[in-house]
Amino acid sequence: MPRLSSANVALALIAVLASLHAAHAIYIDHCGANEFERLFSRSNYMVMDSFALTVFVPDLAVRNPQVHMDVTRYKRDFADATKWEKETFITWRFPNGEQNNKLFFVVNEMVPEQLIPNQNNLMYSWSNDDKTYTPVQTSAISSTTEPLSDKSWVRRNVTLTLPEPARYFKMVWPSCEWDDAAKRATCRNYYSPSINHFCAANTQKNEDANVQTCYPAGDEPNPKAVDPTPKYCGTDMINNFWDDTIFGASKNNKGAYSAADGTSAKTGHHVPKMGLGQGELYMNVSSSTIWIESLTANNKCYDASAYTHLHLEITARSDFSVDIGLEQGTADKCDQRGGSQMSWVNSASYTKWSRLAKRKVVIPLADIKPALNLKNLRSIQMRNFKNPSNQWVYMDNIAFVGAPVYKPVAASPKQVDLEAGKESASVALGCTDASKYNNEPAVKFHAVSSTAGAKFKVQVGVGASGKCGGSADAVSTFDSSKYTTFPLDDLAIPFEFSIPVPEAKGKALSTLKFTDIQPAGAKIAITKIRLGSASCMEPADPLHPDWDPVPYPAGFKQAIYEVWPNPAGTPWVDPPAVQGDMDTLDHENHFDDSTPNPNDRPASAVAGSNGDKNAASDRAVAGAGVVAAVVAAAVALMA
Numbered sequence: 001m002p003r004l005s006s007a008n009v010a011l012a013l014i015a016v017l018a019s020l021h022a023a024h025a026i027y028i029d030h031c032g033a034n035e036f037e038r039l040f041s042r043s044n045y046m047v048m049d050s051f052a053l054t055v056f057v058p059d060l061a062v063r064n065p066q067v068h069m070d071v072t073r074y075k076r077d078f079a080d081a082t083k084w085e086k087e088t089f090i091t092w093r094f095p096n097g098e099q100n101n102k103l104f105f106v107v108n109e110m111v112p113e114q115l116i117p118n119q120n121n122l123m124y125s126w127s128n129d130d131k132t133y134t135p136v137q138t139s140a141i142s143s144t145t146e147p148l149s150d151k152s153w154v155r156r157n158v159t160l161t162l163p164e165p166a167r168y169f170k171m172v173w174p175s176c177e178w179d180d181a182a183k184r185a186t187c188r189n190y191y192s193p194s195i196n197h198f199c200a201a202n203t204q205k206n207e208d209a210n211v212q213t214c215y216p217a218g219d220e221p222n223p224k225a226v227d228p229t230p231k232y233c234g235t236d237m238i239n240n241f242w243d244d245t246i247f248g249a250s251k252n253n254k255g256a257y258s259a260a261d262g263t264s265a266k267t268g269h270h271v272p273k274m275g276l277g278q279g280e281l282y283m284n285v286s287s288s289t290i291w292i293e294s295l296t297a298n299n300k301c302y303d304a305s306a307y308t309h310l311h312l313e314i315t316a317r318s319d320f321s322v323d324i325g326l327e328q329g330t331a332d333k334c335d336q337r338g339g340s341q342m343s344w345v346n347s348a349s350y351t352k353w354s355r356l357a358k359r360k361v362v363i364p365l366a367d368i369k370p371a372l373n374l375k376n377l378r379s380i381q382m383r384n385f386k387n388p389s390n391q392w393v394y395m396d397n398i399a400f401v402g403a404p405v406y407k408p409v410a411a412s413p414k415q416v417d418l419e420a421g422k423e424s425a426s427v428a429l430g431c432t433d434a435s436k437y438n439n440e441p442a443v444k445f446h447a448v449s450s451t452a453g454a455k456f457k458v459q460v461g462v463g464a465s466g467k468c469g470g471s472a473d474a475v476s477t478f479d480s481s482k483y484t485t486f487p488l489d490d491l492a493i494p495f496e497f498s499i500p501v502p503e504a505k506g507k508a509l510s511t512l513k514f515t516d517i518q519p520a521g522a523k524i525a526i527t528k529i530r531l532g533s534a535s536c537m538e539p540a541d542p543l544h545p546d547w548d549p550v551p552y553p554a555g556f557k558q559a560i561y562e563v564w565p566n567p568a569g570t571p572w573v574d575p576p577a578v579q580g581d582m583d584t585l586d587h588e589n590h591f592d593d594s595t596p597n598p599n600d601r602p603a604s605a606v607a608g609s610n611g612d613k614n615a616a617s618d619r620a621v622a623g624a625g626v627v628a629a630v631v632a633a634a635v636a637l638m639a
Contacts, residue, residue: 026100026207027214028092029198036074036271037228038552040093040130040168044561045076048271073108073194076173088173091130092198093553096452096488099128099165100200104209107143107156110192114152120193121174126166133170136160144211156193157211165202171195227253229278229397232545233536234405236307238293238380238398240547242278244269252398254302256294264289265567270394272561278549280315280396284567285322285385293380293398301334301376308365308402309543310380314347315358315394315560317572321348321386324361326368329378340378343368355574358394358560362401362543390568397547406436408444408538411512411529418456418524420517427512429461431468432531434504442534443499443512447480451522452488455481460501461511468510476503492554494527500534 029035036048076088094100109120124141125133140162146155176187199214201207229240239252247269252258260267264283271279283289295302312324325344330336345368351359365374380398387393412428434441443460458480461473484495501509509531517524532538539545551558566572 026094026098026200026209028094028200037549039090040553041089041091043076043088043090045088046074046090047076048074073191073196075191075194087175089170090195091168091170093130093168093489094166094200097167098200098202099167100169100202100207100209101162101165102201102203102207102209103158103160103162103169103199104201104211104214105158105160105198106196107158108148108192108194108196109154109156110152110189111154115188115192116186118174119187120156122193123172123174124160125170125172126162127168127170128166130168133168136162153192159210165204169200227278228549229547230545231536232401232539232547233533234307234401234403234539234542235311235545236304236400236403238295238400240278240397240399241269241281241395244271244279247279247281252293254295254297256297258293260289260291264291268563270563278396280394282563283393283395285387285393287385289383289385291382291395295377295379296329296334299332299335301329301331301378303375304365304377304400305374306403307374307400309400310363310365310368311397311399311401311543311545312361313358313396313547314361315356315396316353316387317356317389317391318354318575319386319388320353320393321346322382323347323384324363325381325383326365326372326377327379327381328372328376331376334376334378341370341372342381343370343372344383345369346384355577356391356560360544389572391572392563392567399545401543401545405538405542406533408530408532409436411531414529415525415527416514416529418514418517418522418526420520420522422517424514424526427529429509429512429531431463431466431508431510433465433508434501434506435465437531437533438535439505440534441501441504441509442532443497443501443509443529444532445497445529446494446527447484447486447497447524448494448527449486449491449522449524451519452486452491453519454486454522454524455479455516455518456514456524457516458497458499459511459513459515460499460504460509461513462501462504462507463510465506465508468508473510474503476501489553493550493552496537498532498534498537 074090107120107122112120124136126136127133141158141160143156143158146157148155173193174187179186197214199209201209201213227240227242229237229242231237237253239258241247246252247258250257250259260283264285266282266284268282269279270282283291295304310324310326314320314322323344323346325342328341328343330340345363347361349367350361350363353359385393409430409432412430416424416427418424429443432441443458458478460476460478461468462476463469463473478499480497483497483499486495512529514526548558
């Protein structure tokens, strides 16, 4: 065999690498769960569906023999003969400045005889500024179809070539009109058409996007969903309805039973477009509806004795109210119904609705009479729903709150501006003893960078307890890139750093310094510098934690997006707002910038909650780092 020269070997390697490079596309979207909230924009009526029942009834999952667990998709939210839509759309922004000119995605279509003509005809357009969109010409679109095991469905593999690389790509669903003669919408089946698996490539960079290359890369192609809700100190989340798979199994965050027990005409899992975050429960309630949140999945009872209040968030309309109760079980027998005791309060004692609003219901446990043994709780229950509007009622973030919390210790100064080539002045941490945080302290701050890919070093001085200062202090150094790389798409969203300092165990934290700011020209604003617990976030208000999702993209305005169809069959018009109406109040939520004694337990965590702080728009930056993970359906695409 002839020997190859080193030059020939190099050329061969380059050819192999080039061919490998061309075989990959950028995997844009798994079309599921948390990733749904990272979409650049979408219409109110675009929803994400995941067939939770397929976990228990595998036959229902047999839709696509080429794609494992092909049960998660984007679809528009309409039901036959209930409403009509003019514009349903979804817009992707390619990540972090990428521009692409070749796209591949999968469309699930119902066979034509089960649809209104043209219902499957999606429309596509592209843009580089999100202002002017250019339609994709029919000649630039090609597709192949595959029959699925369910004969009602067809998988369409769509390949699309743009005339130039683009930053944004939009899909628009055909409009549904109302047919007065037939008294129905001119569309059928809200699953069709629906989108699975979206890939993009830039052919100018020798990339390609097709059925062979469109698959997720990495060691874990099907990452598990991660709860994006902040974990606040002094709280215990019972159910935040963040995962439709858990919801579909009638379970809550404790792995215990969560359901209406068949007493509601309709309950479902709703993922409104409200930023990066979890879903919520929606219910069509009546006076006979009940809702049960079991607090234990075994015989051991739930111990709520460390908490002072029960917290719920409910979105409803005028004059809504509900009885909320706790059930006490028998010690070590909480898996048995016998011997339980119930105590109740009504939501109207704590907040009221005068129009559509999302409100917190925060109930002092001491108010729930007769008094129960809080060490032996079995469930939270709701009954006697009063809903004069007959519209949807939404519920979220059922939790116990008010356990003792050490407030964060503010640094001095509390903010610094970093600039590449310059070293910041030292920040004093007050020689704070790590034992104040159960020997699990963390340095915390918000950071906003002017430059994508910026990084810096964080140096934390650790001294002997009560004897900080001078050369005797040890220095622990941390790299910011271990926490975030400041991606371009998220630059305007403050990143919440929480850097554990295990070296401080049994010692004290003295100083903080930021060094080695890169790259050249980078400027980084550091604010809210403080010490806190490494295991949780300190809430600005211990009884009213801000569990709202982080808005995405930056500048997105949160709003209440309702489920369709309307359960009452008729539209509802809210009364006009009046001056002083509690539902129009905007309660801003901020970190406490004072420097409290870390041993102090907030008085509000002990006293009853008499003031109404339940306005819909509590805000505190929960930190994009809490929501860094995305979820995916299993998507092994094969040729």
